[in-house]
Structures are given as C-alpha cells and as structure tokens.
Amino acid sequence: MTTETRRTEGGPIDYSSFESPGGLNWYLIDPNLRALMERHLAPADREWAEGVLVRWGELCGGPIARRAEVIDRNPPRLERYDAWGNEIGEIVHHPEAIAQKRDIWDEGPQGVRARAGREIPTVLGSAFTYLLSQSDTGMVCSTGMTGGVESLVARYAPPAVRESILARLQSPTFDGSWDGAMFMTEIRGGSDLATSETVARQDGERWLLNGSKWFCSNVDARAIATLARPVGAAEGLRGLALFLVPAERADGTRNGIHIKRLKDKLGTRSVPTAEVDFVDAEAHIMSNPRAEADSEARGLNRMMSMVNGSRLGVATMGLGIMRRSFLEAAVYAAHRLAFGKRLDEHAMVRETLVNMVVALEGASAMVFEAASLAGSTGDEKGRRLYRILVPLAKFRGARGGLELASQAVEMLGGNGYIETWPSARQLRDAQCHTIWEGAENIICLDVLRAMAKESAHDALLDRVDRALASVEHPALAAIKDIAVQARRDTQEVIAFLARADKDIRQLHARRVTAWLADLTQAALLLEQAEDELRQSGSARKAAVARLFVRDRLLQSPLRGISEDRSVLDAFESITGYAPLDVSALPAGV
C-alpha cells in the first residue's frame, strides 16, 4: 500500500495505519507542501518538480532519516596528527555519514541541477531543504553553505581561480566535489562582527590571513568564505574584506588552516563545527578593501548577501522540524492508548495536534512566499518584500521548530525524552536554528533595520493588502474583519516606532517582529483559504486560517475559555488534510 492510499477516498490521512513516520515518503504524505509547490512553481516546472520531490521524499523519509540517527550517535571526530606526529587536521566521518553526503549530493539539489542542466527554482530548493531537515538538519548546514559560497565565488572570486573552484562546488557528482563553509564568528562575538581581529596581509599576488575563528561549521569544506581586516584598513565593519580560503595553497600543499578542536555540541552533530586558527592562510580577496562605507563592494555587504540566503535556509530548516514533530506526534497519538482510548481521541491532545498544524501552515505560508521572491532583483518592491520576509520567516520558522519539537517530546511522554525515539534529537537540533545565522534578537533588530533603511514594511503591507483584498467568500468574512483591523492597527505601530527613542524601539523589536509575522501569516493563510474554497469548495484551510487569526490576532475574552468546539469538530480534516464542509466552519471568530 502506498502512502497515498492510506486514506479513504477523499477522507483524512489515517495515522494509525503507519507504524512510524520513518520509512514513509515524506513528500507524498504532505498535502500542504504539495499545495505550496502547486501555488509557487511555474506551471512548466510542476511535473518535473513533482518527480524529483517524490524521489527526494522517499529518500528523506527512508535511508536518510535512518542514517541520521546513526550519525548523531557517531559524530565526526578530529584526527589531529598522523602516525609521525605531522599535523593533518583530518575530520573522520562515520561511513554512514559519507553515504549520507553522497545521497544528498547526488540526489539532492546539486545532482538534480546537473541532470536537468539548469538552475533549480528557489521554491523547489526550499522544498528540498524542508524535507531534508526533517531527517538531518545538520546536513542541510553543509549543503546550504556550499550553495552560499558558490554564489559568492560566481560573483566575486578572481577570474584566475573562479572557474576551477566553481567546477568543484557545482560538481554533478559527489566524487570530486568540494563543500563550502563560512567562518565569520570570532571569540569576541558573532553578532557584533565589528570586533573581528583576523588580519589580512598582501604578499605580492596573494593574501595571507592570520587570526582565529570561533565557530566554523562544515569545517572540512574545501572552499571557505571568511572576513578579515587588511592591514591599514578602517576599524569596525567598514574595514572588513571578504576572502576565499581554499583548503590547499596554490602550490598544492595544505593551507594554513589549523583545526584546534571540535565543538561538543547539543545538537546538529552530523556537521562538524570547530575552532580554527588561520596561520598565513593563503586567500583570494573577493571584495574591494578600499570600498566606500555603503558600497556593495564592501566585504561585509557581500558576505551578508550570503547570510540573507542562509537565513531563509535556517527558517526552512526550522519549518522541517515543525513538520517532523507534527508527524511524530500524530502517528504516536494514533497508536498510544490512555484511559481506554487513543491519545488522539482526548480533547487536549486534539487541540495540541491541531495547533501544531496551524503553526506549521502559518509558518509554511511565509517561508515559501519568501522563497518565491528570492532573486527578484529586477523588481524593487519584490526585493524589499524579500528583504523583510526573510528575517520574519527566520524568526517564526526557527522558534516554531523548537516549540513543536518540544510539544512532540511531550506528546510521546517519557518515551519522548529518550534518545531511542527521534523527537529528542529533533529538539536538540532545533535549538541551533534560533542562534545560527543571527540570534533571535539580532533578527528582530534586522526587521527594524529593513523598515528604517528600506521602508520594507511598505512592500510587506502592500502584499498583506493584496492578500486580504482577494478574500471574498462569505465564510471568511468574520476572520477577514479581524485581519483588516490588525492591518489598520499596524499603522499605529509604525507611527510609534517613528517617534520612539532608539532604546524604546529596540525594546519592542521582538513585539514588532511578532506582530508583522502574525499579520503576514494570517493574510497569506486567508488568501490560501479563499483559493481553496473557490477551487474545491473545501473549508479546511479556512478552518486553519480562522484558528490562526483567533489565537494570534484577537484578544479573546476569558483567554479563549468558551463553548467553541471547532478544534474538536474539525480535528480529522485539519490534521488529516481532508476536505471540510463550509457548514462546519463557525460563523464568528
């Protein structure tokens, strides 16, 4: 029996028919992902994308998920010296990790791109990430950074080395490929890079870097993007230049990259993270060290173009953990008995599972909306919308992964806390997402920066207006009214920010970020609900949008204690992705 057929005709997915999420095709069992692909991919790409995602969903739910557990227990280790005491700084991976990397390279975005002979749309890339992070979010770190370094090399590496390095980063097969990595954080700070102390000295044609990097993930990558201050350059962020450090010098000998130790991490153990010293490490410069303060040619600005892409990646990784957590919880709750009935027949369990789906679909709407805008360079409004959607998506996706992973652990009771069940690892892994590529507060400050410097909120509110204007179905009227009111109130928030002192603005950065995220997600869910009602007559997405709006945009009297039983009545439709009759949707919010 295939994943697809484990539901009665048009009926809800029957989670009790699965022994566990492991072994299922995670693409086929995810109707919301499939709907998002339908929504965001160009019609000409859909059939092709469906084919590659069916294959990828099978791998991620099957061998990749299975190996992830083995790798977590057998993480990479550092072999510092060879038998003669020569420093080799080799990272030794478990054989299952090598098999994992091979599958991910050959069957994932790299291999698919090579076989198709074309770039893959970012939305499809995000679907790859979302599915892979459900099984092994650490491995997404290596693929994401390789993609990021590739784009920096393509745009900024000196012509003399560009093609040869690109050929490795774009290798059609795992054999002969190079990974990329990004070493920015130093011991004095990851958020505040102005304190960076690594120094770059020009020596004829080449640059030599000296200094220490404190967090270096995918440390055995062969192409490393990093920041250093050329001798005599300005203090602070302005003086930082962007460099590419290959694992080998031009003469073929080992470069001056010394791995001091591997971090003993809480999670994401499949990717090695290390402390590294650069000692006369040979490097290629990829920015103009004399660039003006605001110039695109400044090192930090160029590096941040990679960071913005990887922030979307981290948002998607969190989203993947949200999905896996729901799936683990739903399957467990469909099997486990307590007090004479299945867990998922108890009212509070139903509400937890419904809330997980609502949070997941709200975050998915925003993450894939951002992905659909990546690279909209010709369209200024699209660029500004992308600019602000990325930190909003990172804020929601990363925290959502952590929250849902914790709920999945709780759903599994004592078993959830035990490492033989996958939810414990998911919870450990998820914590990383709120920190790397910008800790949560830094992301909130980035939202304020996007508003102040680029008026990115105007583009966001235009998008919200467009979504709300599309909503006409009478069943959505009451929900829409609440969202429209929140949209009006947003003007007051913006006016408040404009007149507030800097410390007050910063004090409220998290609230403002949460506000904009809630409003955007509500509007996008309403737009999707309208489309679903029009296309199929089902009110399932409307039920999801209603719960989202009720819980995030409305100050409920008595904190929501009421006769409203919609989560119980719509439970099977919402969690099992089955159509819902409009008559089942409560009239009010």
Ligand SMILES: Cc1cc2nc3c(=O)[nH]c(=O)nc-3n(C[C@H](O)[C@H](O)[C@H](O)COP(=O)(O)OP(=O)(O)OC[C@H]3O[C@@H](n4cnc5c(N)ncnc54)[C@H](O)[C@@H]3O)c2cc1C
């Ligand atoms: C597993 C892992 C892998 C990593 N891999 C890499 C890597 O490959 N390359 C790399 O360059 N880095 C990497 N990092 C580092 C990561 O990017 C940093 O840890 C992160 O940017 C935060 O920097 P920090 O640790 O110095 O914390 P700090 O900057 O010291 O921040 C500590 C806390 O203070 C808050 N804070 C800081 N400034 C402000 C402010 N102005 N207002 C309000 N709050 C503030 C932060 O939100 C955070 O909560 C990795 C981290 C982890 C955990």
